[in-house]
Amino acid sequence: MQENKxxxxxxxxxxxxxxxxxLERGDAPLSELxxxxxxxxxxxxxxxxxxxxAEQKVVKLRxxxxxxxEELPFxxx
Amino acid sequence: MNENIMTVSELxxxxxxxxxxxxxxxxxxVVGELSNYKIYPSGxxxxxxxxxxxxxxxxxxxxxxxxxxxxxxxxxGVVAVGRVSVYPRDGAYQLYCSELIPQGxxxxxxxxxxxxxxxxxxxxxxxxxxxxxxxxxxxxxxxxSGAGAAVRDIIRVLGARWPMAEVAILPVRVxxxxxxxxxxxxxxxxxxxxxxxxxxxxxxxxxxxxxxxxNDERVARAIYESEIPVISAVGHExxxxxxxxxxxxxxxxxxxxxxxxxxxxxxxxxxxAAWDSRMLTAVNKRLRxxxxxxxxxxxxxxxxxxxxxxxxxxxxxxxxxxxxAAAMERTVLGKKHRLLALASSLDAMSPLKVLSRGFAxxxxxxGAVIRSKKQLRVGDRISLRLADGGAEAEITAVGKxxxxxxx
Numbered sequence: 001m002q003e004n005k006x007x008x009x010x011x012x013x014x015x016x017x018x019x020x021x022x023l024e025r026g027d028a029p030l031s032e033l034x035x036x037x038x039x040x041x042x043x044x045x046x047x048x049x050x051x052x053x054a055e056q057k058v059v060k061l062r063x064x065x066x067x068x069x070e071e072l073p074f075x076x077x
Numbered sequence: 078m079n080e081n082i083m084t085v086s087e088l089x090x091x092x093x094x095x096x097x098x099x100x101x102x103x104x105x106x107v108v109g110e111l112s113n114y115k116i117y118p119s120g121x122x123x124x125x126x127x128x129x130x131x132x133x134x135x136x137x138x139x140x141x142x143x144x145x146x147x148x149x150x151x152x153x154g155v156v157a158v159g160r161v162s163v164y165p166r167d168g169a170y171q172l173y174c175s176e177l178i179p180q181g182x183x184x185x186x187x188x189x190x191x192x193x194x195x196x197x198x199x200x201x202x203x204x205x206x207x208x209x210x211x212x213x214x215x216x217x218x219x220x221x222s223g224a225g226a227a228v229r230d231i232i233r234v235l236g237a238r239w240p241m242a243e244v245a246i247l248p249v250r251v252x253x254x255x256x257x258x259x260x261x262x263x264x265x266x267x268x269x270x271x272x273x274x275x276x277x278x279x280x281x282x283x284x285x286x287x288x289x290x291x292n293d294e295r296v297a298r299a300i301y302e303s304e305i306p307v308i309s310a311v312g313h314e315x316x317x318x319x320x321x322x323x324x325x326x327x328x329x330x331x332x333x334x335x336x337x338x339x340x341x342x343x344x345x346x347x348x349x350a351a352w353d354s355r356m357l358t359a360v361n362k363r364l365r366x367x368x369x370x371x372x373x374x375x376x377x378x379x380x381x382x383x384x385x386x387x388x389x390x391x392x393x394x395x396x397x398x399x400x401x402a403a404a405m406e407r408t409v410l411g412k413k414h415r416l417l418a419l420a421s422s423l424d425a426m427s428p429l430k431v432l433s434r435g436f437a438x439x440x441x442x443x444g445a446v447i448r449s450k451k452q453l454r455v456g457d458r459i460s461l462r463l464a465d466g467g468a469e470a471e472i473t474a475v476g477k478x479x480x481x482x483x484x
Contacts, residue, residue: 009241010213020352023359030367037360044353051342051349056236058244060223061272069270074223074246 009050016043086165093163096170102161104194107133107172108180114151116142122149126157126172135159137174147179154180158190186285189292192319196294201301202322208306210326211274214339216243218273218305220263223248227281227310227331234332239339245272251280256290261299268304276303277334278320279310291318300324310334432464439470450475 019040022028028036060074083091096102109126116122120139125132135157149155159174178186196202217235221227223246232244247267249259260278267276278300279291290296291311300307300323309324310331321327328334432438439447440460447459457472 016349016352020355020359023356023363026359026363026366028363033360033363033367037356040356041353044349044356047349048346050241051346054239054241054342056232056240056242056244058232058236058246060246060248061218063266067270069245069266069272071245074244 009047012043012047016040016047019043085168089163089165089168092168092170093165096161096163100198104158104160104198105172106156106158106190106194108154108156109133111149111153111155112151114149122174124149124151126155134169134171135174136171137177141175145177147177149177149179156180156186156190158194189285189319192292192294192297193322196297196319196323201297206301207325208304210306210308210338212340213239214242214273214275216245216273216275217338218245218247218267218276220247220249220260220267220276220278221280221310221331222251225281227251227279230330230332231277231310231335234335235339238336238341240342242339243273247272251290252283252287253290257293257295260290260293261295264296264299264303264307271305273305275338276305276307277310277328277331277338278307278324279328279331279334280312281331282313282316288312288316288318291320293319296320297323308334308338432462438462 019036023033023036023040058074059071061069062072064070107126109128109132112125112127112132114122114124120142122137122142124135124137126135127133137159156178157172157174158176158178159172161170161172163170176190178190200206219228219231221231228246228248235242235244247263249263250256251260264276264278267273280288282288288311291309297319300309300320306325307323308326308328309318309320310328310333311318311320313330317327326337328337438461440462441447441452442458442460444460445452447453453459453472453475455472455475459470459472461468461470
């Protein structure tokens, strides 16, 4: 869940970057112009929400019998 | 014999390239005593390094010399770090020093310099091997002591700057004989299980002995081999360890490592706001342009007076129809003339013309043309076709064979 959110943050930024550049090139036809603007502003809002809602998660990893890592709560000793 | 003769320059050049091709001479640390130490007005330092039996000429260029933290003097015991090469003008090999470490600083320092020189020559510090760091780390593996200020600083700074990044702590000992294998194990484990997309490893400040685990060759190699990018964060600003040279990025302190690892969310929010307003500006500008286009288009006649446009089109259509009708007429007339010409030439060959000259065509009851007397019997009724009509006739006699008749 967290990973998907994170991934989409980077993807959203890349997409947004593309939209801003495309808009600033100044040759978009009216139909695309408004669609891009709508997508861009909703991307900005989505990213802002992700930023403001993010809560740090800290875990301690312990190696289990099988070798696989197990997540434990981390308390700084 | 003659082909073995070379110039002095050629000889020196050959010796120089021979020496420079030996990787063991690219990075050396040599212990000895300084003698004949001279600083030239150019800023370069020239001296000889010697022991009981031997001496070697050395030079330290201005750039390196300016970083010396002590004043070298003749008689002083030092470790000279640098590379060996040949000065072709004199045909003399010499040590090009990058660093001088005063002796008496202990074995650790000596070992550090030797390991550093060896790993440097081996390419472990090459910039080309350094991996790029992820722009937005999703999960950061922190390999350090579970206790102490370092881990707390890292968590705090990461949380303040970029809470989206998860933090996975792999606690290890960072001091003592067990520390290097534990750090190595954790780095390999992190890679084996892909527990993060970035590793921060390090510890807080301390004496050179305290930091020693990060000068361990095994740790250096584990960092070098890590597929996950590594930020080293050992001690305080002036402390430099082997790990710092091998790491993909060196941080001055653990907090600094956290700062370098992630973007700042407030800066990101500003960036988003900036993009937002740039989009708005661009869209407004474009809309104004498009509106201006519409305005200039609407000035055109077709939009201002559509009926006149239709009238004009109607005229064009009429003219085209006329042109087409004329073209069709010309074609039909042409065909009619050709038909008449053909008809008159056909007429000249018509059998009717022949009949009008006094001939008749005889046909039997079935309508077949009679060409021979053999087709006829006495009493047969035949038809005659004359120029102006027909007549019936009866055969009263069939003549003898007179094929000569025409003669």
